[in-house]
Amino acid sequence: MDPFVTSPCKRANATGESGNPRKRIKLEEEDEESRIMAEFSNPIPWQKIEAEELDCDYALLFSKQQADELFKRLETEVEYFTEEETRVLVFGKLHRIPRKQATYGDSGLMYSFSGVHLLARPWTPTLEYIRDAVTDATGNTFNFVLVNRYKDGHDHICEHRDDERELDPTCPIASVSLGAARDFVLRHRDSRGQQPQRRIKPVKLLLAHGSLLLMNQPTNTHWYHSVPPRKRVLTPRINLTFRRIVTENVLGPAPARARS
Numbered sequence: 644m645d646p647f648v649t650s651p652c653k654r655a656n657a658t659g660e661s662g663n664p665r666k667r668i669k670l671e672e673e674d675e676e677s678r679i680m681a682e683f684s685n686p687i688p689w690q691k692i693e694a695e696e697l698d699c700d701y702a703l704l705f706s707k708q709q710a711d712e713l714f715k716r717l718e719t720e721v722e723y724f725t726e727e728e729t730r731v732l733v734f735g736k737l738h739r740i741p742r743k744q745a746t747y748g749d750s751g752l753m754y755s756f757s758g759v760h761l762l763a764r765p766w767t768p769t770l771e772y773i774r775d776a777v778t779d780a781t782g783n784t785f786n787f788v789l790v791n792r793y794k795d796g797h798d799h800i801c802e803h804r805d806d807e808r809e810l811d812p813t814c815p816i817a818s819v820s821l822g823a824a825r826d827f828v829l830r831h832r833d834s835r836g837q838q839p840q841r842r843i844k845p846v847k848l849l850l851a852h853g854s855l856l857l858m859n860q861p862t863n864t865h866w867y868h869s870v871p872p873r874k875r876v877l878t879p880r881i882n883l884t885f886r887r888i889v890t891e892n893v894l895g896p897a898p899a900r901a902r903s
Contacts, residue, residue, distance in 0.1 A: 687780055687855075694846055696865035697829060700857040701848065704780055704819065710853030713769060714821040717881050720767040721745050721790055742798040748787035752888050755807065763787055770883070777817045777885055781857060785817065785885035793825065796876030802830060802867040805858070805884070814887040815859045820850040822880035826873060827856070829866045850882075 692699040705713060723743040746754055747770050748763035755761070766774070770788060778784055791800065805816050827850045831843040846866075850856060858868075870882075 692846065692848065694829075695831065695843060697831075697846060697862050698859040699829075699862060700859065702780070702855050703851065703853055704776060704855040705821075705853035707853060710821050713773060714852075714881060716769040717790075717821065720769050721747075721792070721881075722764065723790075723792065724761065740800075742800060743792040743794075745790040745792075746787070747790065748888070752787050752890065754787065754789060754809070754886075754888070761789075773819055773883060774885060777819065777855060780855065781815070781817060783814055783817070783887070785814070785887050787886045787888045789884045789886070791882045791884075793823070793870070793880040793882070795879065796823075796825075796873035799872045800870045802828075802835070802869040804832075804863050804867050805886070806863045809888050809890075811887040811889045812860060815857045816863065817885040818850070818856040818858065819883040819885070820854050820856070820880065821852060821883075823876050823878040824849050824851050825870050825876065825880055826850075827868060827870055829862075829868045831866055833865075835867065 687702040687704065690701045692701055723745045726739050744761070746752075746761040746763045747766050750763075750765070752763040753760055754763070770790075774785055774788065793799070810816075827848045829846040829848075831841070831845075833839060833841040834843040834845070848856070
């Protein structure tokens, strides 16, 4: 990581106590012997990442063995949208996105960006398991997840902010990474472009297999983030961004913003 990372810390859970609730969590599987059993018997060693108007927390949520099994299960469970369903609108033209996408969550939820409207499919057993693990670790509840699959280092996502109006502004966005480690770059909105208003150093993180990144407020208001291409990465990555959608605020599609 970079100089913005400070010393490890403990997060407070929903009850205000430091650390995680002790809770046994398990994946459902017909074959009893192949079930994953995990117990959060100790608080996760969080790392605080801070800069001007940026507040993030980072930790390893799953062991390598757990993360390997979760990745394998997601590869069989997740049903991705077709290329036509996820084309984004940029300056009046539709463009394919350089990755696969899927959305899951509570019944009736929809996520809209850049002219794309994605209806959530019902939770799969593995996505429910990961969601509950994130809730146990953070004390926050989530009703929606956006799944991005990067087949290799050529797949990427351009700079954007997750600031759609249907998102609960009081809830952080929780990003779980499985598979190939990829760079995650945050750039302040005032430092973008060829003639930036200010000189603020970007923050670059390497998101590891089994890791959890929390983007707390006001990060998504002031900072753009991206997963840039990395040609040397030859293996796939699955990223899960858990969100809380406030259904009463969903009155229609959000204003279009390019996100390719």
